[in-house]
Amino acid sequence: MTSKTKVFRARRIVTMNPSQPFAEFVAVRDGRILAVGGAREMEGLAQAEVDERFADAVLLPGFVEGHCHLFEGTVWRHPYVGYFDRRAPDGQLVTGLRSIAAVVQRLQQAAGGEQQAGQPLPAWGFDPIYMEGRRMTVQDLDAVSTRRPVVITHASGHIMNVNSLALRLAGIDRDTDIDGLVRDATGEPTGELLGFQLMERIRYKVLHEQGGRMVDLDSMQRFALQARRVGVTTATDLVSDASDATVEVYERATSAEDYPLRVVPAMAVRFFGLDDGARRLQWLRGRSTDTLHYGLVKLHVDGSIQGFTARLRWPGYHNGAPNGLWYTAPAELEGIIGTYHRAGAVVHMHTNGDEATEAAVAALERVLTAHPRPDHRHTLQHCQMPDQALFRRIRALGLCCNLFANHIYYWGDAHYAQTMGPSRAQRMDACGTALRMGIPFSIHSDAPITPLDPLFTAWCAVMRQTASGRILGEDERIPVAAALQAITLGAAHTLKLDHLVGSIEVGKFADFAVLASDPLEGDPAALKDVKVLATVRSGNVHAN
Secondary structure, three states: OOOOEEEEEEEEEEOOOOOOOEEEEEEEEOOEEEEEEOOHHHOOOOOOEEEOOOOOOEEEEOEEEOOOOOOHHHHOOOOEOOOOOEEOOOOOEEOOOOOHHHHHHHHHHHHOOHHHOOOOEEEEEEOHHHOOOOOOOHHHHHOOOOOOOEEEEEOOOOEEEEOHHHHHHHOOOOOOOOOOEEEOOOOOEEEEEEOHHHHHHHHHHHHOOOOOOOOOHHHHHHHHHHHHHOOEEEEEEEEEOOOHHHHHHHHHHHOOOOOOOEEEEEEEHHHOOHHHHHHHHHHHHOOOOOOEOOOEEEEEOEOOOOOOOOOOOOOOOOOOOOOOOEOOOHHHHHHHHHHHHHOOOEEEEEEOOHHHHHHHHHHHHHHHHHOOOOOOOOEEEEOOOOOHHHHHHHHHOOOEEEEOOHHHHHHHHHHHHHHOHHHHHOOOOOHHHHHHHOOOEEEOOOOOOOOOOHHHHHHHHHHOEOOOOOEOOHHHOOOHHHHHHHOOHHHHHHOOOOOOOOOOOOOOEOOEEEEOOOOOOOOHHHHHHOOEEEEEEOOEEEEO
């Protein structure tokens, strides 16, 4: 029995396939693309059902978010205390906060009465680089509550602030000898904790995984709602603990016919020993489906630039702050990367600072010389600061880059004035260089670090405009077409899924983003304002 064929007609279909860049019709059967083109290519499909609901709209491939985290769906259970306004998955606009006092006030309102005593109060999104010239302290959060442990995760995802009760519960005091513990002039902890080692102690001993990076079915659904609103049909979970419980959640969510997303988890190597991790990866790959794809691993080399935990080459931080943290020591990189490279993984390496990127590239040079592997697609995530010479080494190794274009808007002014200074800030997130050099690249949101919205991310790469309106690195701007490539086929390439998603071609999954207008025809400055009407996954429409 032949499966039913559906034909979608649109005002214009932008395929991202250079051999057939535009079309009017796309035919779908069994969740895959059967034919693309005009009336001639649809000949022989007379019995097909023609869907006219997008006749006045524009179809693009479903957007591929190559660096985000599904706990975007988890954090919205808790108070948002960031500087910028954010839109929740249900569409509600949550106003940003401009001072530490305003953060304390919002948390006091959330703290509740005595019946909540002892229950953790997590919050997220705090960004001290924009605050009034001082850092948050344990005294600030003790003003919220001394009966509930209060835990704020910064916008960077690499720093926490906690109150005195949380410090006591985690066993952190002046005698704790862990890198990243910030102290006052007397040697007492200020409540600011830098890096994963201290943060995970809080997560395990205080939050008991509440507000951590765990996902459940509710957070998967909440994330899917957010993704559908902005046209995403394939999304990564780029730090996954890959536990049995997490894998079960992935499988239950993505196996539902009406779930609008394909999910691509990256197993975080820090949760496993090398041998156990390699075995776990092989087991995971055997559980891949059409909607759940394994094969990535995630390695953190350093921290965040705006949090002053990234590792920078000379001359270091523009404001004289000390260099950041090594999350993975340079001496360990070759062994870790080599193990997973030989196991066939696609290794995605978080490197924000150029010293961290250089250390990762040097390790990759040794691994790839000893163990060549064609088309490995190892990817430098964020990769915000390479100069021309380092980009040439990246190209020579066949690496991909997933550049954090959103940083230009959200932290560009701070990078200009505080972290990088005027000269180096011009070349941050250098999409123009990657394009000119022919380096495969994509761009991303790192949600929930910045909002999940690929068209906004594309706008950032095209305009390079900061929140204050400054143009930061005009020569690193890229055309709209290149930016659209970066959020579709470019991202799919870094995930080694470009044979399945990222363009509208025969044989690929029928995944589309439905837009109200054509981003190639409008003013580039209006790219972020193009309205997403719906997504289509496997031919099934999910309207906004």
